[in-house]
Amino acid sequence: MHVYRGTTPTISYRLPFAADQLAEASIAIAQNGKMTLEKMMDECILEGDTITAELNQQDTLKLDAQQLAEVQLRVRTLAGEALATDPVVVTVGRILRDGVI
Numbered sequence: 001m002h003v004y005r006g007t008t009p010t011i012s013y014r015l016p017f018a019a020d021q022l023a024e025a026s027i028a029i030a031q032n033g034k035m036t037l038e039k040m041m042d043e044c045i046l047e048g049d050t051i052t053a054e055l056n057q058q059d060t061l062k063l064d065a066q067q068l069a070e071v072q073l074r075v076r077t078l079a080g081e082a083l084a085t086d087p088v089v090v091t092v093g094r095i096l097r098d099g100v101i
Contacts, residue, residue, distance in 0.1 A: 004094075026075075037062055051075075
């Protein structure tokens with residue numbers, strides 16, 4: 001996956017169960033071991049077995065184009081089971097004109 005700063009990418013995960021079984025969810029993006037941004041379940045779209053976070057320009061402008069980013073989903077089901085994905089390494093691309101367009 002490649003994310004350019006100042007763009008509006010979508011991050012989706014397919015779950016091994018229906019998304020309506022989630023009690024809590026977090027899609028986190030970190031750089032240099034520090035969380036840069038996070039989308040909680042109420043900011044995501046839950047449909048079927050998929051959870052999706054739509055990032056806005058302000059979100060991606062927080063990312064440093066000189067550093068790789070890691071994206072991870074963590075969830076807690078209604079049954080109380082806590083799960084996490086392996087972090088996915090994402091390249092962050094630079095833009096020539098900074099800021100929101």
